[in-house]
Amino acid sequence: MKLSKEVLSKYLRSEFFFNRDLSWLEFNRKVLQEATNPNLPLLDRIKFISIFFSNLDEFYMIRVAGIKEQIRAKVIDTSFDGLTPTEQLKQIENLLQPMLKEIYEYWQNVIIPELRENKIYIYDFNKLSKDEKEILNEYFLKEIYPVLTPLAFDPGRPFPYISNLSISLAVRIKKPNGEKNFARIKVPSNLPRLLQIDKIIRSKGKNGSNLSLKFIWIGDLIKANLQYLFPGLEVIESYKFRITRDTDLEIQEDEADDLLQVIEENIKQRKFGSVVRLEVEKQMPEYMLDILIENLELTRNDVHIIDGKLGLSDLMLLYNLPFPNLKEKPFHPYVDEIFEEENFFSLIQKKDILLYHPYDSFNPVIDFIKKAARDPDVLAIKQTLYRVGQNSPIVKYLIEAAERKKQVAVLVELKARFDEENNIFWARELEKAGVHVVYGLVGLKTHAKMTLVVRKEIDGVKRYVHLSTGNYNTTTAKIYTDVGFFTNDEDICADISEIFNYLTGYSEQKIYRKISVAPINKREKFLELIEREINNHKAKKNGRLIFKLNSLVDPVLIASLYEASKQGVKIDLIVRGVCCLIPQVQGLSENIRVTSIVGRFLEHSRIYYFYNNGKEEIYCSSADIMQRNLDRRVEITFPIEDEDWKNFIKNNLLNTLLKDNQKARVLLPTGKYVFNYPVYNEEIINHQEWMMENINRKNKKAK
Structure with a gap:
């Protein structure tokens, strides 16, 4: 097929x-x-x-x-x-x-x-x-x-x-x-x-x-x-x-x-x-x-x-x-004590770190940039900035890093709608400090969220990356749900290095090790993954897809989901905003259920789950499934390979999102939404409240 x-x-x-x-x-x-x-x-x-x-x-x-x-x-x-x-x-x-x-x-x-x-x-x-x-x-x-x-x-x-x-x-x-x-x-x-x-x-x-x-x-x-x-x-x-x-x-x-x-x-x-x-x-x-x-x-x-x-x-x-x-009772984001006990880079060497904002504090992300700026062994920092916000501590630490004679390169996306003036201001401040500032590629917005730190260590030069589904913005990090991911995986780090080369220099690279990149190969990668799920379902009858995103618009990817549904793959789509796919239509999308959650926090994270015959794969991304994200923006999609973090995303995030019967709405074939009301004796679950109550147990489970 x-x-x-x-x-x-x-x-x-x-x-x-x-x-x-x-x-x-x-x-x-x-x-x-x-x-x-x-x-x-x-x-x-x-x-x-x-x-x-x-x-x-x-x-x-x-x-x-x-x-x-x-x-x-x-x-x-x-x-x-x-x-x-x-x-x-x-x-x-x-x-x-x-x-x-x-x-x-x-x-x-x-x-x-x-x-x-x-x-x-x-x-x-x-x-x-x-x-x-x-x-x-x-x-x-x-x-x-x-x-x-x-x-x-x-x-x-x-x-x-x-x-x-x-x-x-x-x-x-x-x-x-x-x-x-x-x-x-x-x-x-x-x-x-x-x-x-x-x-x-x-x-x-x-x-x-x-x-x-x-x-x-x-x-x-x-x-x-x-x-x-x-x-x-x-x-x-x-x-x-x-x-x-x-x-x-x-x-x-x-x-x-x-x-x-x-x-x-x-x-x-x-x-x-x-x-x-x-x-x-x-x-x-x-x-x-x-x-x-x-x-x-x-x-x-x-x-x-x-x-x-x-x-x-x-x-x-x-x-x-x-x-x-x-007002609703105040919520204070969780900060794991491990960030106070040990060197940040040694923590990442031991194990990938996943944060889920705003339940997890954004402070470790700021501290990562701060420590990279001040660590005498750090040689270089590269970062993309899309919506920075005012009084950005991250920009201040990047400036400090440049003043400490580190190689600092920052891609500032000037075309971030309604943030253009703010980004121009920060671009100029960075340039004054000697930071290498670039403004992206002709015809493309750079929407990818990534930071690369290069560090000299006893056994040679090492790379560390932070990747995110959301912006490096301390204000929105308190109200937007987003995945933040730290790793020193050699393949991912090499991919991110090469993406930065693509953004700042000349590169015609088409193949990456673990990262998929829009507009280069993300569309093809997703079509391949959906096709694989269809083939697996034909053989084992266990096809399963769960996509969490902000907008689902692209007609070709929607068509591939229709084909997967027709072949029997069970599909759950958690779409906060625009959804152009029509669910629950016999012969077209009867195996597709679309839900949407609007609550205290803005559901901004993009997570893509593929059952893959039990060898589950989970990807997080800066991109929604829209033509602009697939064809006209630089976006990254990265895998979560650590089994503990995969289980956390599947069980703590996706499953509770799908069970939500307080803030979730179900999309009907008419285009209208109805509340996903609990049935008799069903456990009451408000996903966002559940996360606020349970986030402090997350890292303990994931170790």
């Missing part, structure tokens, strides 16, 4: 695929379910409301922007699921509108009353006391008024530039001669959206309440004081609006002499991307809406009329309030 083009082509039909963007909306529906989950503490539900809207902003900035660009270009080609760009856009809006209605009603009818019950109040300005209004007006004049810039729009002045995701006020004013004009005021994004009233009152030496918290939206305070911005004029009415722009960078790298400069120029241009969405208050009159639509070059289909406050992604401000009783 061979997974040939002929075998797979029979599955490459539109009716066998979910639409990618509609599937993403179903993922965000799971976030909405967490936001409205009555079993979650109040501030955690608010956190999920913020995440829902933040996700939606990015969806419009990237995915919807791309669809609208296709429509403008008169593209009529269909996606793999058979929808034209116009059809996709229509279905997106049809699916999204009920979700927006639900979440705004929940915010107003459930969250606001529960905040009040906990003595947290968000007031309308006109409901404040006279004294509170006077103090806030004084605060406005001193702290906010100097920052504001009213921009007029009339025959002598063009329509003002509106920045992406900012809240604005559309204001209609009347001159003494009766002439009416339009103006726009931007709500400053560098001031908090929610102002704490009682804190402001106390700062004025007045007696503010210590028993409750009172907030007001800054936009409402500005609206209540518009007369100061238009002296001598009558403010007739004002309404808030918010726009979303296309922010996807288009980089012609083959024409770029200096990629750093090209990225910087593109970032500057990003803020001028075309407008793809206009959100307005429900009360905004038609004439004012028409002004915005005409001047922002939109249609009515691009407008979201919102019955509530705009930009609720900013609600994360409330989650950060110091009320532990309104």
Whole structure:
């Protein structure tokens, strides 16, 4: 049996695929379910409301922007699921509108009353006391008024530039001669959206309440004081609006002499991307809406009329309030005592080390870089950086290593979406310290996460590597689940050395010892592994695959899974986000079950399990199964060969993920998800809670 083009082509039909963007909306529906989950503490539900809207902003900035660009270009080609760009856009809006209605009603009818019950109040300005209004007006004049810039729009002045995701006020004013004009005021994004009233009152030496918290939206305070911005004029009415722009960078790298400069120029241009969405208050009159639509070059289909406050992604401000009783119990990552007792390099010599963040602390990863930087026997450090984060301790230790005259080479991926500016900053800081900084390959993002340390030892030069499914980012390491893996396996270390040579120099290498590399051989490797499982099942009837990943989109790999299912292989797919595969369809995918977990932590790790006639193989990867990961990014997939760690991944991770009956949802052939509710007498398992309770036993079991 061979997974040939002929075998797979029979599955490459539109009716066998979910639409990618509609599937993403179903993922965000799971976030909405967490936001409205009555079993979650109040501030955690608010956190999920913020995440829902933040996700939606990015969806419009990237995915919807791309669809609208296709429509403008008169593209009529269909996606793999058979929808034209116009059809996709229509279905997106049809699916999204009920979700927006639900979440705004929940915010107003459930969250606001529960905040009040906990003595947290968000007031309308006109409901404040006279004294509170006077103090806030004084605060406005001193702290906010100097920052504001009213921009007029009339025959002598063009329509003002509106920045992406900012809240604005559309204001209609009347001159003494009766002439009416339009103006726009931007709500400053560098001031908090929610102002704490009682804190402001106390700062004025007045007696503010210590028993409750009172907030007001800054936009409402500005609206209540518009007369100061238009002296001598009558403010007739004002309404808030918010726009979303296309922010996807288009980089012609083959024409770029200096990629750093090209990225910087593109970032500057990003803020001028075309407008793809206009959100307005429900009360905004038609004439004012028409002004915005005409001047922002939109249609009515691009407008979201919102019955509530705009930009609720900013609600994360409330989650950060110091009320532990309104949040889930705090979790402190586990740090094994072995990291304190022995030299890091001798530990890796004895045995591979596997960490599963955020249950395992990320500190050992930082310490690995720190000790490599300071160890006099370390000769060189090579590392890839994708999303570093601000105030990165890892970058600081890389700089220290260079200052200690070690050879340090770092690939900084400048094209990491929305992290470009941060990565440019760190690239320059690294270069100042004498680090060899490279920016990746033309036409490819470097998404692989790997560190190579070269060390001089008594018996010669040795190499040590750290490989990961996630970024070298101390912030996300606390909330994303990811595998971190340390080894000095000679074959893996040699492979990683050669991948770095591929990234920094010239290499046409196609064959690696144990690592598979995208775009070189990862697709072929996965097709071979799936084919082997099919052949094993034909002989032994024991075929089994378990894939845990973020997104499953690639049609060819999906087709191979359909063929495996048809041949009888049992397949479990744990897909957090987008899944274009249709499960549980007779004759197509009846042996495929798709589940998805959205919970306290973001399920980010990619793990691929193959039963292989009892000789089980487990691979971890930086890559999802998407065309971009397989064909347009540099990715690595590495094996876990230590039997203890294989058992840990199989039993502690994959099995409890599959048994989860609290946060897991099962994907139906309709594209909808239903909760995997426990059946009678079934053990209650919440995978993430189970991991938090049991992680401190992990290393003891694995020794």
